[in-house]
Amino acid sequence: MKITLKVWRQKNKDTKGAFKTYQVDHASPDMSFLEMIDVLNTDLIKKGEESIAFDHDCREGICGMCSLYINGHPHGPLQTTTCQLHMRTFKDGETITVEPWRANAFPVIKDLVVDRSAFDRIQQAGGYVNVNTGGVPDANMIPISKKIADEAFDAATCIGCGACVAACKNASAMLFVSAKVSQFALLPQGQVERKERAEKMIAQMDAEGFGSCTNTYACEAECPKGIKVANIARMNREYFGAMLSSYEVSSGGGGE
Amino acid sequence: MKWLIDLFSSSLGRKVVMALTGLFIILFLAVHLIGNLQLLKDDGGEAFNVYAYFMTHNPLIKIVSYVNYAFFIFHILWAIALTRKNREARGPQGYAIKNSKGIWSSRNMGILGTIILAFLIIHMRQFWGEMHFGSVPLKTYGDHEVKDLYLIVGAAFKEWWYVALYSLAMIAIAFHLWHGFESAFQTLGLNHMKYNPVISFVGKTFSIVVPALFALIPIVMFFV
Ligand code: HEM
Ligand code: SF4
Ligand code: FES
Numbered sequence: 001m002k003i004t005l006k007v008w009r010q011k012n013k014d015t016k017g018a019f020k021t022y023q024v025d026h027a028s029p030d031m032s033f034l035e036m037i038d039v040l041n042t043d044l045i046k047k048g049e050e051s052i053a054f055d056h057d058c059r060e061g062i063c064g065m066c067s068l069y070i071n072g073h074p075h076g077p078l079q080t081t082t083c084q085l086h087m088r089t090f091k092d093g094e095t096i097t098v099e100p101w102r103a104n105a106f107p108v109i110k111d112l113v114v115d116r117s118a119f120d121r122i123q124q125a126g127g128y129v130n131v132n133t134g135g136v137p138d139a140n141m142i143p144i145s146k147k148i149a150d151e152a153f154d155a156a157t158c159i160g161c162g163a164c165v166a167a168c169k170n171a172s173a174m175l176f177v178s179a180k181v182s183q184f185a186l187l188p189q190g191q192v193e194r195k196e197r198a199e200k201m202i203a204q205m206d207a208e209g210f211g212s213c214t215n216t217y218a219c220e221a222e223c224p225k226g227i228k229v230a231n232i233a234r235m236n237r238e239y240f241g242a243m244l245s246s247y248e249v250s251s252g253g254g255g256e
Numbered sequence: 257m258k259w260l261i262d263l264f265s266s267s268l269g270r271k272v273v274m275a276l277t278g279l280f281i282i283l284f285l286a287v288h289l290i291g292n293l294q295l296l297k298d299d300g301g302e303a304f305n306v307y308a309y310f311m312t313h314n315p316l317i318k319i320v321s322y323v324n325y326a327f328f329i330f331h332i333l334w335a336i337a338l339t340r341k342n343r344e345a346r347g348p349q350g351y352a353i354k355n356s357k358g359i360w361s362s363r364n365m366g367i368l369g370t371i372i373l374a375f376l377i378i379h380m381r382q383f384w385g386e387m388h389f390g391s392v393p394l395k396t397y398g399d400h401e402v403k404d405l406y407l408i409v410g411a412a413f414k415e416w417w418y419v420a421l422y423s424l425a426m427i428a429i430a431f432h433l434w435h436g437f438e439s440a441f442q443t444l445g446l447n448h449m450k451y452n453p454v455i456s457f458v459g460k461t462f463s464i465v466v467p468a469l470f471a472l473i474p475i476v477m478f479f480v
Contacts, residue, residue, distance in 0.1 A: 006352075019352065072353035097353050104347040167355050169363055170342035172267075202268060211345030212267040212338055214365060215439040216358035233447030236268055240445065243263045 001027040001087060004095040005040065007052055010108050017108065019097075029088035033076060034059060034066060036087055053111040059083040061224070064159030067166070068112055069099040074163035074222050081161065081224045101162055103171035105208045118208040119160050119176060125204035126197035127180045129189050142188050152186035155179045157225045164219035164227070170211030175219040177205050178235035179227045185238050195242035202239050270338050275440035277331040282437065282462070284324050285429075289466055295473050301406025302397055309402040312387060332373060339366045361435035368432040375425030382412060413477040422474045426467035433463035 003024040010017025022044075027036045034056050041051035057065035061084045070076035076085045090096060098112060106114040158179035165173050181198055184190025190197070213232055220229045263269045291311065294303040311317055361368065383405065386392055392403040412418050437459030441447065446455070 069351060072351065072355050074355075099351055099353075102347055102349055102351055104345050167357065169346065169355075171345040171347070172342075174267075202266060203262075206267050209345055210267070211342040212271050213443075214342070214362055215435070215442050216362040218355055218357035221357040222355075229442070230447050233442050233445045236271075236443060237445030239266075239268050240263075240272065243259060243269075 001029055001090070001092045003027050003036070003087070003090065003093075006095060006097045007112070008099045008108075009052070009111055010100075011110065013107055013109055017111075027087050029086065031087045032059070032083055033068070033070070033085040033087065034083050053109075053113045055113050056083060062159060064161035067101050067114065067116075067162065069101060069166055071097055074101065074166040075161070075224055079222065079224060079226070081159075084224075101166040103162075103165050103210070105171065105173070105210050106162060106165060114162075116160075116162050118210070119162060119173070121208065122173070122177060122201055122204045123160075123180065126193070126200035127184075129184060129193065131189070131192050133189060144188060148186050152183050155182035155186070155227065155231055158183075158223075158227050159225060161224060163222050163224060165210065167218040167222040168211065168213075169216060169218065170214055172213045172219070173205050173208070173210040174213040174232050174235065175223060175227055175229065177201055178229075178231035181235045181238055182231045185234065194238070195246040198235065198238040198242045199246060202235075267341075270334055270341075271443045273330055273334045274338065275443040277327040277334070278436055278440050280324070280327050281331065282433065285466055285470075286462075289469055292470065292473055295406070295409065296476060301395075301404065301410070304406050304409075305395060305402050305404055306397060306400070308387065308405045309400070328376075332369070335366065335369055359435060361431045362439065365432065365435065368428045371428040372425060372432060375421060375428070378421065379425075382418075383409060410477060413474040416478070419474045419478045423471045426471040429470075430463050430467040433467075434460065437463055 001024075005022045005024060006019045007022060008017050009020045022040055024036060024040050027039065031039070034054070037052060037054060044051050055065045055067050057063045059066070061081045064081070066075070066082040068075065068082045070082070070085070075082045076089065078085055078089060100106075100108045100112045101114045101116075103114075105118045106116055109115050156179070158176060160176060162173075162176070164175035165171050181201060184197060185194055215229070215232075217229050220227065264273060291304075291307050294307055295301070297303045311321075356363075386408050387403060387405055390408075392405060392408060394401050395404040396402075413422075438456055441455050
């Protein structure tokens with residue numbers, strides 16, 4: 001296959017970037033999109049040019065590292081991760097435009113690489129269970145219905161790739177945060193810090209400068225893991241409930 | 257009290273303001289429409305004028321209408337704040353190829369709202385302003401002397417440009433609510449498999465029928 005690539009090149013955070021056009025003459029339809037860029041990069045290195053920087057790690061659709069906004073869609077035209085996107089999805093001779101994720105909270109570091117540590121900080125603010133869970137309990141020791149367990153598990157499949165932010169016209173991170181809030185809110189282990197979690201994660205999400213959801217649902221349409229916007233409604237309930245009913249304990253506890 | 261400020265200035269809280277005020281305005285639209293439909297009664301405007309008198313003199317209605325003005329103002333101010341924040345979140349560098357997933361209305365609520373606002377200003381000046389501060393001729397029904405608002409409305413609805421503007425605004429409201437009605441429920445966290453189809457059906461029906469009936473009145477009055 002012959003492909004024309006229009007790629008965003010940017011030296012670092014502080015410089016202005018621009019598109020640069022490259023020809024890839026020997027792409028195989030069986031290559032993944034990332035492998036196709038690997039081939040192009042090898043050519044560039046041979047020619048003494050700087051290779052194109054892009055994020056990737058597992059290349060099997062589970063780590064969430066790969067990004068790339070391809071022809072107007074995060075992770076390209078299919079609802080998968082970029083590492084699971086293959087060149088057979090494109091036509092021979094096609095021009096493909098590749099851009100980094102665009103959001104104020106995801107600044108471009110170099111070429112197609114953006115800094116997604118805002119997501120890490122949101123997780124650190126409350127996306128965990130703090131209580132000592134002890135050893136592995138016997139199966140079925142914790143009463144929970146299959147439906148609820150499935151729903152929690154579906155939310156937990158979010159890989160934190162940021163495609164939802166990239167797709168959203170408001171650069172809202174609500175699909176991501178709602179998945180992380182939901183996976184715990186649904187499970188017994190998550191109850192202890194339930195209110196605090198919603199408050200803290202959403203405060204951090206706002207502090208990072210993500211936008212508000214306008215319920216356009218571009219996120220759901222583009223999420224490689226099929227996270228549902230019903231999670232956003234759940235997060236809203238969790239947050240309003242928490243804000244209206246939680247309280248900070250100001251005494252030092254008992255025994256005074 | 258800090259928590260209350262935090263709540264309403266958070267990204268989610270701002271949306272709650274939009275949803276609650278939006279739903280209230282939807283209720284108001286329904287009541288407003290019932291009043292307007294009396295314009296079509298073939299009684300020289302009696303029913304409408306008596307209704308307009310009632311709406312401007314009943315103390316309970318007065319309180320509700322002040323709440324309504326306040327909610328409109330909140331809806332508009334929060335809309336500006338939200339839209340600005342959201343633009344800022346997206347950042348100065350846009351995409352070369354835009355994503356157009358999601359229904360059109362949901363991506364253009366600000367533009368639709370601005371059209372509605374432009375209409376509202378003209379509408380308020382013309383009818384509400386006249387009724388409250390203008391010199392509207394009086395008319396007597398039985399032993400009641402009331403302002404003949406029907407005369408003013410009837411005259412306005414004979415101007416082709418006003419009828420056109422009115423209809424355009426109703427189209428904007430229809431699109432605004434096509435997305436807005438359902439969206440408000442999602443914002444408030446009311447998303448449930450059992451009720452979603454009902455909310456969706458009521459929302460879509462409302463967003464077509466109510467603006468259509470509103471627009472029908474000036475169109476009918478223009479031609480007859
Ligand atoms: C007939 C009058 C109006 C009604 C019934 C109405 C109703 C609504 C409803 C129900 C929503 C959905 C709220 C949500 O998503 O939770 C909404 C959203 C919105 N409205 Fe209105 N509205 C009206 C007028 C206006 C005006 C005059 C403006 C602006 C100047 C405006 C701007 C907006 C914007 C920008 C949104 C989207 C907010 C967001 O989701 O980010 N609206 N409206
Ligand atoms: S919700 Fe979906 S798109 Fe968003 S970060 Fe998680 S997996 Fe990626
Ligand atoms: S590289 Fe791990 S998900 Fe694509």
